[in-house]
Amino acid sequence: MGVYFSIILGMVLVNNYPLAQFLGICPFLGVSKKLDSSLGMGIAVIFVMVMATAATWPIMRLLDSWNIAYLQTVVFILVIAALVQFVEMVLKKFVPALHKALGVYLPLITTNCAVLGVCINNIDLGYNYPQALVNAFGAGVGFLLAMIIFSGMRQKLENNDKVPKPFQGVPITMTTAALLSLAFMGFGGLV
Amino acid sequence: MENKTSRLQILTKGIIKENPNLVLLLGTCPTLATTSSAFNGMGMGIAASFVLICSNIVISLLAKLIPDKVRIPCYIVVIAGFVTLVQFIVQAYAVPLYNSLGVFLPLIVVNCIILGRAEMFANKNGVIDSALDGIGMGLGFTLALTVMGAIRELIGNGTLLSGFFLGDEALQESLTIHIPFINEHPMLIIALAPGGFFVYAAIIAFVNWLINRKGGTPRDFACGGCALASMCTQEKCVAELGEIEIPAPKAMAQKAEAPKMTEEEKAAKIAAAKAAKAAKEAAAASAATAEARSDNPDPVLAAAENALARKKAAEAAEAAGEKKGDEE
Numbered sequence: 434m435g436v437y438f439s440i441i442l443g444m445v446l447v448n449n450y451p452l453a454q455f456l457g458i459c460p461f462l463g464v465s466k467k468l469d470s471s472l473g474m475g476i477a478v479i480f481v482m483v484m485a486t487a488a489t490w491p492i493m494r495l496l497d498s499w500n501i502a503y504l505q506t507v508v509f510i511l512v513i514a515a516l517v518q519f520v521e522m523v524l525k526k527f528v529p530a531l532h533k534a535l536g537v538y539l540p541l542i543t544t545n546c547a548v549l550g551v552c553i554n555n556i557d558l559g560y561n562y563p564q565a566l567v568n569a570f571g572a573g574v575g576f577l578l579a580m581i582i583f584s585g586m587r588q589k590l591e592n593n594d595k596v597p598k599p600f601q602g603v604p605i606t607m608t609t610a611a612l613l614s615l616a617f618m619g620f621g622g623l624v
Numbered sequence: 625m626e627n628k629t630s631r632l633q634i635l636t637k638g639i640i641k642e643n644p645n646l647v648l649l650l651g652t653c654p655t656l657a658t659t660s661s662a663f664n665g666m667g668m669g670i671a672a673s674f675v676l677i678c679s680n681i682v683i684s685l686l687a688k689l690i691p692d693k694v695r696i697p698c699y700i701v702v703i704a705g706f707v708t709l710v711q712f713i714v715q716a717y718a719v720p721l722y723n724s725l726g727v728f729l730p731l732i733v734v735n736c737i738i739l740g741r742a743e744m745f746a747n748k749n750g751v752i753d754s755a756l757d758g759i760g761m762g763l764g765f766t767l768a769l770t771v772m773g774a775i776r777e778l779i780g781n782g783t784l785l786s787g788f789f790l791g792d793e794a795l796q797e798s799l800t801i802h803i804p805f806i807n808e809h810p811m812l813i814i815a816l817a818p819g820g821f822f823v824y825a826a827i828i829a830f831v832n833w834l835i836n837r838k839g840g841t842p843r844d845f846a847c848g849g850c851a852l853a854s855m856c857t858q859e860k861c862v863a864e865l866g867e868i869e870i871p872a873p874k875a876m877a878q879k880a881e882a883p884k885m886t887e888e889e890k891a892a893k894i895a896a897a898k899a900a901k902a903a904k905e906a907a908a909a910s911a912a913t914a915e916a917r918s919d920n921p922d923p924v925l926a927a928a929e930n931a932l933a934r935k936k937a938a939e940a941a942e943a944a945g946e947k948k949g950d951e952e
Contacts, residue, residue, distance in 0.1 A: 455653050456731075459652060503708060506733055507701060544700070545734060553730055599836065603649065604829040605825070608822060610821045611819070
């Protein structure tokens with residue numbers, strides 16, 4: 434139990450995916466302008482990460498047992514892309530309300546560093562199946578937390594008109610992300 | 625002659641004018657993560673350039689053979705094949721680079737630059753053009769990564785050219801340049817995570833200043849940067865989505881192909897819908913009147929509620945009748 438708690442705490446606060454490990458920056462900076470889209474994107478990321486780990490961890494064991502571990506990259510990315518496509522179709526047919534709320538973000542997450550990153554990290558860190566699932570869940574929750582906080586900061590930034598001309602747009606967003614990342618560094622010694 | 629000029633343009637536009645890192649704002653994850661030193665940045669840039677050039681060539685060769693619906697998975701397979709190749713080459717010949725790049729080496733497969741160039745350029749142009757485009761974009765990417773890595777290394781570590789020459793420790797130590805003051809008191813934060821964001825922001829601000837001076841407009845993180853932009857089902861960018869209803873692409877195509885109704889037909893359709901609605905309201909109102917039996921135990925209050933309900937139903941029926949009269 435303690436192991437799972439430390440994994441989640443580590444993933445959410447210490448090794449936060451967008452702020453400390455630089456995984457999933459594109460959706461983090463692109464979608465976090467408004468709070469509800471951040472929320473939707475964060476929940477979609479948790480969903481996809483857990484599902485992708487659930488599928489790719491056993492497949493990696495299979496690849497290992499057949500001695501073709503070098504196919505890891507190819508197989509992982511294909512499995513993730515196919516899985517997300519499949520889930521989007523299933524959601525559209527059976528839970529249309531959920532599809533309307535989250536389905537928009539699913540293609541954006543497919544070819545994204547965050548999901549492939551968490552799958553590869555699980556293998557590299559040598560987790561077993563439950564630990565890998567908890568790790569993926571923690572990574573998603575960390576992503577959600579970072580996005581919600583960041584969207585609040587960005588909304589404040591929109592009302593500010595004193596930003597110098599070269600810094601308007603992307604650079605001031607990046608600087609804000611730098612400050613948030615600095616704040617999250619304070620959790621460094623936690624785990 | 626014109627063909628040759630445009631080929632030169634294809635080659636050079638990726639280096640300065642449409643630099644993938646700094647102007648097109650693609651591939652931000654490796655830019656931030658692998659630039660802790662100039663050597664890491666350059667190594668990452670070279671690895672990604674190799675994959676970009678090779679995948680551009682192969683995809684432009686296979687462009688006519690791949691069916692349109694499955695093109696993204698096909699491109700991903702091609703790119704992943706080359707990334708696996710690069711992974712093994714780096715692991716065999718440059719172990720320190722392999723250790724410092726970590727998980728970002730296999731993540732080249734989802735790098736927006738590679739998939740984006742394949743999607744927007746390689747599947748429409750010939751082999752030589754695609755190769756030149758790959759070379760140009762790769763050079764621009766490597767250049768930007770090396771410069772950013774050099775800045776972060778200089779301020780955050782106080783050294784230049786550390787780890788540049790793949791040799792043993794003694795050789796590297798003798799060739800690293802230590803800047804006197806900064807080496808003893810480095811600004812460590814620049815070499816860590818927040819520094820990546822901040823140095824990238826500063827460089828983009830400088831590039832934006834240059835762009836503004838030349839009269840252009842700097843880009844923002846939007847759909848143009850996403851590799852899947854052309855197969856997207858969204859009319860507006862995800863970042864600006866609010867309460868917009870997104871039709872599926874098949875429905876959009878069907879709508880476009882459906883015979884356009886004339887104005888009168890449209891008006892008749894609207895009128896018919898309104899009449900049906902009015903009829904439904906009248907029926908509901910009469911049903912309410914019939915069942916006006918409230919379940920309040922107190923008889924006086926119950927009678928009052930019944931009277932109110934009947935009055936409301938009568939009003940609704942009147943309104944519905946009026947609307948129907950309007951239509952006719």
